[in-house]
Amino acid sequence: MxxxxxxxxxxxxxxxxxxxxxxxxxxxxxxxxxxxxxxxxxxxxxxxxxxxxxxxxxxxxxxxxxxxxxxxxxxxxxxxxxxxxxxxxxxxxxxxxxxxxxxxxxxxxxxxxxxxxxxxxxxxxxxxxxxxxxxxxxxxxxxxxxxxxxxxxxxxxxxxxxxxxxxxxxxxxxxxxxxxxxxxxxxxxxxxxxxxxxxxxxxxxxxxxxxxxxxxxxxxxxxxxxxxxxxxxxxNYYDEKPEVYRKRVSAEFEVAKPMFLIGVKDIDIAPDGAERMRKKAVMGILIDMLFGSTSPFALDVYESGLVNGFEAGYDHGRSSSIVYLEGETDDPEAVYTKFLSYLEENRKAGLSREDFDRIKRASYASYLKNFDSTRLAQTFTYMIHDDCDPFDYGDTLKSVTFEETSELFGKLFHEEYYAMSVINPIGK
Amino acid sequence: MxxxxxxxxxxxxxxxxxxxxxxxxxxxxxxxxxxxxxxxxxxxxxxxxxxxxxxxxxxxxxxxxxxxxxxxxxxxxxxxxxxxxxxxxxxxxxxxxxxxxxxxxxxxxxxxxxxxxxxxxxxxxxxxxxxxxxxxxxxxxxxxxxxxxxxxxxxxxxxxxxxxxxxxxxxxxxxxxxxxxxxxxxxxxxxxxxxxxxxxxxxxxxxxxxxxxxxxxxxxxxxxxxxxxxxxxxxNYYDEKPEVYRKRVSAEFEVAKPMFLIGVKDIDIAPDGAERMRKKAVMGILIDMLFGSTSPFALDVYESGLVNGFEAGYDHGRSSSIVYLEGETDDPEAVYTKFLSYLEENRKAGLSREDFDRIKRASYASYLKNFDSTRLAQTFTYMIHDDCDPFDYGDTLKSVTFEETSELFGKLFHEEYYAMSVINPIGK
Structure with missing residues (x-):
């Protein structure tokens, strides 16, 4: 060598x-x-x-x-x-x-x-x-x-x-x-x-x-x-249409309370690694603004007692791109309705620039914290397998603009892309 | 200054x-x-x-x-x-x-x-x-x-x-x-x-x-x-006798499966910080030998399907000293009986020197890993509040002998020190 x-x-x-x-x-x-x-x-x-x-x-x-x-x-x-x-x-x-x-x-x-x-x-x-x-x-x-x-x-x-x-x-x-x-x-x-x-x-x-x-x-x-x-x-991966296949799916299990998992399907995945990395960065900021632990949505469903253990996340990789929202609730359809109306309110009012700045800074701090983890080789592997250079992700994050975040918000959230999976307690 | x-x-x-x-x-x-x-x-x-x-x-x-x-x-x-x-x-x-x-x-x-x-x-x-x-x-x-x-x-x-x-x-x-x-x-x-x-x-x-x-x-x-x-x-802390106050306590909650938590009470707490640190090190090795994730007990209750999510731990500090075993099971009393017979078998056969060496090395590696954590100041605080010097704990761990571990095993586990808390599903 x-x-x-x-x-x-x-x-x-x-x-x-x-x-x-x-x-x-x-x-x-x-x-x-x-x-x-x-x-x-x-x-x-x-x-x-x-x-x-x-x-x-x-x-x-x-x-x-x-x-x-x-x-x-x-x-x-x-x-x-x-x-x-x-x-x-x-x-x-x-x-x-x-x-x-x-x-x-x-x-x-x-x-x-x-x-x-x-x-x-x-x-x-x-x-x-x-x-x-x-x-x-x-x-x-x-x-x-x-x-x-x-x-x-x-x-x-x-x-x-x-x-x-x-x-x-x-x-x-x-x-x-x-x-x-x-x-x-x-x-x-x-x-x-x-x-x-x-x-x-x-x-x-x-x-x-x-x-x-x-x-x-x-x-x-x-x-x-x-x-x-x-x-x-x-x-050979099979083609998918942009819309979800089914809107609802449910099953019964021995659980104390119903569980919900809302998914947002996104088939707009760039073949180029750098482009995907950029969208991943924008998506991270957007999802944290809308559904992070200090977002109005998370605080609202928590304070009203509608949802226990609410969490949101996303995945944007080579083969699939999905936004997730999950938690426990007595009324999954009420959560779904709230999800729709919340997005509608945000669409009308527009995203907040102040939130964007705050979350973007927090995202960069989270990125830096990866380097404190002894599992750094794992973070590296995930990014490399997705054709991202882990050292470039920070600069990409820093360069994300409010405008492109708003643009992604407009593209990502449409009802034909949403599905909800529910687990109900047996016999309830 | x-x-x-x-x-x-x-x-x-x-x-x-x-x-x-x-x-x-x-x-x-x-x-x-x-x-x-x-x-x-x-x-x-x-x-x-x-x-x-x-x-x-x-x-x-x-x-x-x-x-x-x-x-x-x-x-x-x-x-x-x-x-x-x-x-x-x-x-x-x-x-x-x-x-x-x-x-x-x-x-x-x-x-x-x-x-x-x-x-x-x-x-x-x-x-x-x-x-x-x-x-x-x-x-x-x-x-x-x-x-x-x-x-x-x-x-x-x-x-x-x-x-x-x-x-x-x-x-x-x-x-x-x-x-x-x-x-x-x-x-x-x-x-x-x-x-x-x-x-x-x-x-x-x-x-x-x-x-x-x-x-x-x-x-x-x-x-x-x-x-x-x-x-x-x-x-002013109130005196306690060595024996537990009550052997069993239970409550009903909306859970899918009964939960158990076995506790072992230990009132032998030295006033001197260095002595407590030593016992803490011995106790850590002992509990990991007996109930750690690769212990015969943990493997047995898992493989037989008796317990889900089994975990064991301990606490040895200034004011209290307790060993914990917890998990989900359909039959808490069967777990308790198994716990008794397992300890009896170990008492008869004696602890394994080979296990001791392996677990002691693993404990030292875990100790070292604390220094990779960004929450190091928290680990420090816990130890300092307990009058331990975090930098001395490693040497203490290294100096623990098989004999003192066996001795602690003999002292710690007696039925009058055990209690079990159970959560049952409502109406079952």
């Missing part, structure tokens, strides 16, 4: 990262921080939505069963020598974990010592698939149980019900764990096919924050990663 | 703090950290348990209504000029808050900028009591509402019910917010009496972590704190 290929980037608030593209195709980021805790995340741009894909040069798309990315994550902890991955990490005092989302599978650990040894373990186990008919079969029961657990969980049900109401076809509606039916179709061959497609290193990232330096990380990567063909993946 | 009075203390893992006793009597700690976020906490050693006290030289104890420390905290946000304290902080981008516990009242903020200005506001508003018959009366309704909210909250009820089962007389059983009856007796005079007793600066601490230096902090303290008499407070 030629050291000239290592890019150093700094910010005016005293942060620094090193980046290089390894010869294997892997994107490596090292963010040195004087923390006691080091944190590493080895991730593939592969999640529940990637169920239809082909390689450059192939004629036909592969359609694979829902839940296979998550199944694969489970199976990566299986080792040919039978040694338990977690106990390998425990030997060097690391806390290890893994997760699968709609767009990503990540393997991670944190540790206060032995970063090098733990990094070796991380790269080693994730680069060694070991799927046999027996161990794949064994996992089916375990994952089946996990699926049933989620089915019994009102928090999970309300979320997937909303996605299925917002989207008619797009894979964002796919449950990360799949279904009992879909996982029944998973075989070692399919797992290997997905593994060598999506775990080719040019589709992966390694982010390390803490007491790490690029030389050490590169030394480990050079030694541990096997030779592997780099591949160009073409993903 | 003579700079020679500033003590600098360092650790072998690269941390540093500065300490001085200000002429006002205030203990000041500054912990410089290269974080974006600075954090300050101004606290008094005064909480719900301090309802019976006198000053050195006084003959009789003052008995004051339950909930007065918390009432006082609320009233500190009242300013003579009518300006809202939170908006003063908001002007300088700080997040401010306050809380009252059994043994402490704390006023705090975090900020990414303008630390000096925010520190000025903090010291200013907490050192200016302003209680009038009108504003004290107005607060009664607000706090009454808060009390009713807690009464309606199963998580709060299960906790206070346990304390009332464990303790017959000791003030640890006092509800922080008091009762509707007790707060009815609170007057401006009583508030001023408590304020000038417990907010005399020799009973207070100021901890600042982040981009802070002692010179700046001392400059602010010198300018803002008013002259105030230093007082020696004598607290």
């Amino acid at each position: 030629n050291p000239a290929n290592i890019i150093e980037k700094t910010t005016d608030f005293g942060e620094k990262y090193y980046y290089t593209k390894h010869k294997s195709g892997l994107d490596i980021y090292v963010i040195p921080k004087d923390f006691k805790t080091s944190f590493a995340m080895f991730s593939t741009k592969y999640g529940a939505i990637d169920n239809c894909f082909k390689l450059a040069g192939e004629e036909n798309f592969h359609e694979v069963p829902d839940g296979i990315a998550h199944y694969l994550e489970h199976k990566m902890f299986e080792n040919e020598d039978g040694v338990d991955t977690f106990s390998r990490f425990a030997k060097y005092g690391a806390n290890a974990n893994a997760f699968t989302s709609g767009t990503m599978t990540s393997y991670l650990f944190s540790c206060t010592d032995h970063l090098k040894e733990n990094l070796e373990i991380l790269l080693d186990y994730v680069s060694k698939p070991y799927f046999t008919p027996e161990n794949v079969e064994k996992e089916r029961g375990i994952i089946g149980q996990e699926i049933r657990m989620y089915e019994d969980n009102p928090g999970s049900a309300i979320y997937y019900n909303l996605l299925e109401a917002l989207y008619e076809k797009h894979q964002t509606r796919v449950n990360v764990a799949g279904t009992i039916e879909s996982i029944a179709k998973i075989t070692p061959e399919l797992l290997y096919d997905c593994y060598y497609t999506f775990y080719n290193f040019s589709n992966m990232t390694l982010c390390v924050s803490g007491r790490a330096d690029m030389d050490m990380v590169l030394d480990v990567v050079d030694r541990i990663l096997p030779e592997r063909e780099q591949k160009t993946i073409i993903r | 003579n700079p020679a009075n500033i003590i600098e203390k360092t650790t072998d893992f690269g941390e540093k703090y500065y300490y001085t006793k200000h002429k006002s009597g205030l203990d000041i700690y500054v912990i410089p950290k290269d974080f974006k976020t600075s954090f300050a906490m101004f606290s008094t050693k005064y909480g719900a348990i301090d309802n019976c006290f006198k000053l050195a030289g006084e003959e009789n104890f003052h008995e004051v209504p339950d909930g007065i420390a918390h009432y006082l905290e609320h009233k500190m946000f009242e300013n003579e000029d009518g300006v809202d304290t939170f908006s003063r902080f908001a002007k300088y981008g700080a997040n401010a808050n306050a809380f009252t516990s059994g043994t402490m009242t704390s006023y705090l903020f975090s900020c990414t900028d303008h630390l000096k200005e925010n520190l000025e506001i903090l010291l200013d508003y907490v050192s200016k009591p302003y209680f009038t018959p009108e504003n004290v009366e107005k607060e009664r309704g607000i706090i009454g509402q808060e009390i009713r909210m807690y009464e309606d909250n199963p998580g709060s009820a299960i906790y206070y019910n346990l304390l009332e089962a464990l303790y017959e007389k000791h003030q640890t059983r006092v509800n922080v917010a008091g009762t509707i009856e007790s707060i009815a007796k609170i007057t401006p005079e009583l508030l001023y009496d408590c304020y000038y007793t417990f907010y005399n600066f020799s009973n207070m601490t100021l901890c600042v972590s982040g981009r802070a230096d002692m010179d700046m902090v001392l400059d602010v303290v010198d300018r803002i704190l008013p002259e105030r008499e230093q007082k020696t407070i004598i607290r």
Whole structure:
């Protein structure tokens, strides 16, 4: 590796990262921080939505069963020598974990010592698939149980019900764990096919924050990663119309009070990473102005006793863009009506410039606080997978104008984009 | 201020703090950290348990209504000029808050900028009591509402019910917010009496972590704190027998599943801070060995489906020492029986040295991780109020032996020290 290929980037608030593209195709980021805790995340741009894909040069798309990315994550902890991955990490005092989302599978650990040894373990186990008919079969029961657990969980049900109401076809509606039916179709061959497609290193990232330096990380990567063909993946996502598929969806669970989750669907997603980053920044400010913890809406529903535990959030990424509002209430339709009238009032009165300035400053402060977190490598991974440079996000935030925030407000909120998912107590 | 009075203390893992006793009597700690976020906490050693006290030289104890420390905290946000304290902080981008516990009242903020200005506001508003018959009366309704909210909250009820089962007389059983009856007796005079007793600066601490230096902090303290008499407070806590007062207590709430909270009462609390710190370290390791997330008990109740969301914890401080186990279960008595038999098995087999070594290392790693937290000043405050030096806790942890852990196991767990608080679904 030629050291000239290592890019150093700094910010005016005293942060620094090193980046290089390894010869294997892997994107490596090292963010040195004087923390006691080091944190590493080895991730593939592969999640529940990637169920239809082909390689450059192939004629036909592969359609694979829902839940296979998550199944694969489970199976990566299986080792040919039978040694338990977690106990390998425990030997060097690391806390290890893994997760699968709609767009990503990540393997991670944190540790206060032995970063090098733990990094070796991380790269080693994730680069060694070991799927046999027996161990794949064994996992089916375990994952089946996990699926049933989620089915019994009102928090999970309300979320997937909303996605299925917002989207008619797009894979964002796919449950990360799949279904009992879909996982029944998973075989070692399919797992290997997905593994060598999506775990080719040019589709992966390694982010390390803490007491790490690029030389050490590169030394480990050079030694541990096997030779592997780099591949160009073409993903097929199903088209969606701008309007929601269904306006309402509800289910009954053993809960004390009804729960609601309102979603706003937005299909205006730019292909360009920098453009998406800008919209993400604007959206963050807008949602906080309208529905943050000190917004008139949040204070009003709280003080009137209409809603308990109100929270709002948003997601604006490569594949989906949604605004969320959730809480507990005795009367979900009253919350929905209030949501409509509140937006109407704001439309008439216009947004407040003073609120905008205050929230924009607070957003920048929140952005800065990311750099105090020992999970910085995780924040980095999320942004990098979305083609954003984490060091540019602050400047983008600073440059957001009141006018573009007002413009987004006008575009985002229209009744045909809203759906509400409700969980009712059984028999009430 | 003579700079020679500033003590600098360092650790072998690269941390540093500065300490001085200000002429006002205030203990000041500054912990410089290269974080974006600075954090300050101004606290008094005064909480719900301090309802019976006198000053050195006084003959009789003052008995004051339950909930007065918390009432006082609320009233500190009242300013003579009518300006809202939170908006003063908001002007300088700080997040401010306050809380009252059994043994402490704390006023705090975090900020990414303008630390000096925010520190000025903090010291200013907490050192200016302003209680009038009108504003004290107005607060009664607000706090009454808060009390009713807690009464309606199963998580709060299960906790206070346990304390009332464990303790017959000791003030640890006092509800922080008091009762509707007790707060009815609170007057401006009583508030001023408590304020000038417990907010005399020799009973207070100021901890600042982040981009802070002692010179700046001392400059602010010198300018803002008013002259105030230093007082020696004598607290009267009621004696307790070692056994629990009641074995079982239960209540009905609108919950989907019964909740349990098992408590282990321990009245063996050393008057010496260093001794308490040592027992705290031993207790932490012991409880994690027996009931931590990877303990046989936790895995067993989880895998058998007996308990959802199992958690264990402990508290070992100046005034009380309790071990907690909590979770949701269909059968609280089955959990209790399992708890008994598990301890019996461990007593027979003895603790595992291997587990001890592993958990001790993990405890030390957790201790180190505190220094990565922007809320470091809060961790400091807790330990200082308990007469522990946070920098000595790591060495204490390292020196804990398997033998003393086994010894504490033998002393702590006996059935006469156990109580269980249960919340049942209504009508089930």
